[in-house]
Amino acid sequence: MMESWSEFNRKNIEEFSKNHHQKKEAVENFLTQINKYSYSNVSSWAVADIDGNKNRSRQTMEHMEASLQIAIVTRYMEHLAPMIALFPQLESAYAYLQRCKKSIQDQIFFNLEGSEIAKTRFIAELEKVIHILHFDSEEKKALIQLRDLVDLVGFRGELKQFVRQSSKANKEAFDDMGKVLAKYHSEFATLLEDSLYSDLSAGKKAQFHNYLRSNSVFFNTLKLYKKQLSKDTLRELEILNFVQEYQDQFSYILSDTENYFSLNEVIILFGISSYMNRKLYIDEIRRPPVNLIPLCETPEDLDNLPMILDDMLSNPYLKQVIIQKAEIVYVAGPSDLGKEGGVFAHINLIEAEKKAQDILKTHQEIDPSLKDVQLRVLYGLGGDFHRRISQASYQLFATFQGSDACKLGAFNQFETYVERVTGQASENSFRALELRVLESNYPYEYEMLKEIIQRCIQSYQKYIKHEASRELFRHLSIPYQLGILTNTSSRGESKSSAPKDILKSRAIGLANYDISTLFMTRIFMSADGLVDLPVSQKQACIDLYQYSTTVKEIVQKILFTISVSDENRAWLSTVGYLPSPKNIEEWAKAFKTDEAAKPHHALAYCVSRLPKIIKILSQFLPYPEEVTAFWENQTTQSPHELALKLMKHVGQQDKQFSELAEEIEFDLLPRYQRLAKCIDDYHVNYPSASEEEKNLIEENFVLALRGDKKVTAGPMSISSLRNRFDPVMNPSLGADAVVLKPSIR
Numbered sequence: 001m002m003e004s005w006s007e008f009n010r011k012n013i014e015e016f017s018k019n020h021h022q023k024k025e026a027v028e029n030f031l032t033q034i035n036k037y038s039y040s041n042v043s044s045w046a047v048a049d050i051d052g053n054k055n056r057s058r059q060t061m062e063h064m065e066a067s068l069q070i071a072i073v074t075r076y077m078e079h080l081a082p083m084i085a086l087f088p089q090l091e092s093a094y095a096y097l098q099r100c101k102k103s104i105q106d107q108i109f110f111n112l113e114g115s116e117i118a119k120t121r122f123i124a125e126l127e128k129v130i131h132i133l134h135f136d137s138e139e140k141k142a143l144i145q146l147r148d149l150v151d152l153v154g155f156r157g158e159l160k161q162f163v164r165q166s167s168k169a170n171k172e173a174f175d176d177m178g179k180v181l182a183k184y185h186s187e188f189a190t191l192l193e194d195s196l197y198s199d200l201s202a203g204k205k206a207q208f209h210n211y212l213r214s215n216s217v218f219f220n221t222l223k224l225y226k227k228q229l230s231k232d233t234l235r236e237l238e239i240l241n242f243v244q245e246y247q248d249q250f251s252y253i254l255s256d257t258e259n260y261f262s263l264n265e266v267i268i269l270f271g272i273s274s275y276m277n278r279k280l281y282i283d284e285i286r287r288p289p290v291n292l293i294p295l296c297e298t299p300e301d302l303d304n305l306p307m308i309l310d311d312m313l314s315n316p317y318l319k320q321v322i323i324q325k326a327e328i329v330y331v332a333g334p335s336d337l338g339k340e341g342g343v344f345a346h347i348n349l350i351e352a353e354k355k356a357q358d359i360l361k362t363h364q365e366i367d368p369s370l371k372d373v374q375l376r377v378l379y380g381l382g383g384d385f386h387r388r389i390s391q392a393s394y395q396l397f398a399t400f401q402g403s404d405a406c407k408l409g410a411f412n413q414f415e416t417y418v419e420r421v422t423g424q425a426s427e428n429s430f431r432a433l434e435l436r437v438l439e440s441n442y443p444y445e446y447e448m449l450k451e452i453i454q455r456c457i458q459s460y461q462k463y464i465k466h467e468a469s470r471e472l473f474r475h476l477s478i479p480y481q482l483g484i485l486t487n488t489s490s491r492g493e494s495k496s497s498a499p500k501d502i503l504k505s506r507a508i509g510l511a512n513y514d515i516s517t518l519f520m521t522r523i524f525m526s527a528d529g530l531v532d533l534p535v536s537q538k539q540a541c542i543d544l545y546q547y548s549t550t551v552k553e554i555v556q557k558i559l560f561t562i563s564v565s566d567e568n569r570a571w572l573s574t575v576g577y578l579p580s581p582k583n584i585e586e587w588a589k590a591f592k593t594d595e596a597a598k599p600h601h602a603l604a605y606c607v608s609r610l611p612k613i614i615k616i617l618s619q620f621l622p623y624p625e626e627v628t629a630f631w632e633n634q635t636t637q638s639p640h641e642l643a644l645k646l647m648k649h650v651g652q653q654d655k656q657f658s659e660l661a662e663e664i665e666f667d668l669l670p671r672y673q674r675l676a677k678c679i680d681d682y683h684v685n686y687p688s689a690s691e692e693e694k695n696l697i698e699e700n701f702v703l704a705l706r707g708d709k710k711v712t713a714g715p716m717s718i719s720s721l722r723n724r725f726d727p728v729m730n731p732s733l734g735a736d737a738v739v740l741k742p743s744i745r
Helices: 005-020 024-036 054-083 088-105 112-130 138-153 167-184 186-192 202-214 216-224 231-245 260-276 299-314 316-325 335-341 343-366 411-421 427-441 443-464 467-476 480-486 507-517 521-530 535-547 549-563 567-574 581-593 599-618 624-632 639-650 655-688 691-706 716-725
Strands: 161-166 250-255 291-296 327-332 374-379
Touching: 054 088, 054 138, 088 112, 112 138, 161 167, 167 186, 167 216, 167 231, 167 250, 167 260, 186 202, 202 216, 202 260, 216 260, 231 260, 250 260, 260 291, 260 299, 260 316, 291 299, 291 316, 299 316, 299 327, 299 343, 316 327, 327 343, 343 374, 343 427, 343 443, 427 443, 443 467, 443 521, 443 535, 443 549, 443 599, 467 521, 467 567, 467 599, 507 567, 521 549, 521 599, 535 549, 549 599, 549 639, 549 655, 567 599, 581 599, 599 624, 599 639, 624 639, 639 655, 655 691
Parallel strands: 161 250, 250 291, 291 327, 327 374
Antiparallel strands: none
């Protein structure tokens, strides 16, 4: 049996204080807030990827710079203004902030040096007043809070841009350059032997890199004959040149990072780009101008992360950049991790952060020059539940990725940005500490938690690798025309796949699939692995629910998604009718035994497991009497009714459940009904509608997806059309004006 929450939290505080070198009092204040903060709450990843358009990228950077710095100064002014009447000596500090804000609005920004000077000057003004105040006064506490905020944030805002590239694309650039070099240099012709760089062995790739680094004649050849290089290679080199121009603001995110060679390829490409633009200096061929940031996009990427970080810290030239920047960074958890590992694969992100901290600590013990380096993890948490796997369930209906960098005006958004980009602890960082405390003090519960996580991931992977499950995606996906409207991805393979080939799609495929019926097999089948949990581990389950936010999230999120699912709609979309219980039982067996199983077999297996999933989740809850009473009084009900009823029943003891059940019943389910109406409207009316009417149907769908309660809001110019389609505005249509016409794909 684990200790009380206060004892567990005390260990968290000690661990946090030790890692972040802060006073326990400050840490306790932080943890008080973080414990109130739902692990899966939404926050924005407020960065902008360079898109190859240099002018547009410059505009984006200017917008970000202005909005962030104005947000900072405005926040300081709001904090300071009420105190001027009490302390007139603060007027000069306030006037300084006003001048700063005016300058920023005129596009005169703080650079790093100017921010440090302004910070020192402003804090000195605050200290003059702090020094004369009584130690326990509210005014002194408020000024100290402002001083600490200024000390943390400064005036510049640590503006960051990221160029993102795949190591696969870099290999293609090396393939392209290899062809040109082999024409003019026997070394490369002999090494390649009519093959491509990407097909070489590790030893030959190392030799390829050594050739390029050891003799500038090869760079010169590429410059002389650059017209023979492909457009993609030249574009990549031009982007890297732009990044080098703004190296204080940029970092380089590398996806599909396989090994040491993936890192070296980026460094060499930077060198070639610099050489072509007359910017290469001695020894820079081995050192990138910006941070290299591995991107963990799949479960395999997470597995490779410790090796990649170890390689980075072992490379003397990369280590120089890391020391200079005082940080080593990786990006965790974009879409494919959820697609390939299930919704709860993101829990492994937390474990990965713990491993990364250990690797950095090991290198710091070996090399004292790394002592000031911090690990920074960029968690990709955009506003779309489907594109980022660790989103809150109530964001199911969100369409877009969250706050655009250019619109980052409110300070609460900026605080989120600061939390992400300045190495301050995020909620995921706190969960990593939670895992560390569990591992150190409660080894049995820690091992149990790891087993739960792996069961969730493995059960999802087992289900989703079945061909029938893959095919089910097509039947539950949203209509193509509406799918286009939900896809705000900038990635071509994502845009082109929705939903013509869901299997090859990235995040948007899952988004379309979920939105159509809210019958989320990927979440349900993640939980399926818990059904066979050994009885001997039940007490540990209850302990973990009480003490682990990770397990609490699993239980609450699965119950939530079952309660809003629409089993009937899934059947109509898949087979066109509602099967009998006997049909479902037979089809579920066929999914397990028949290699030629069909999509409806996969759906039947999922449906048949839902009551068992609800049963096992109820055994995690620390309310045995309530749970026992609940199951004793049950009659046969659909899974979504059963899940919602359980949440209400447990809500008698747990306010969190009662609030969630109320939100589902009175907000989310009606919202989904509005969304379903718009999808049905599409099936019935879209094929024969005029262009203007089609625009209206599409617009209403997007508005419903965003949660617009009227659904029919929009430009006045189409209000008459809207009235024709809306039973509320046109009662003559009747409540049942729109009926489902299933589209069997």
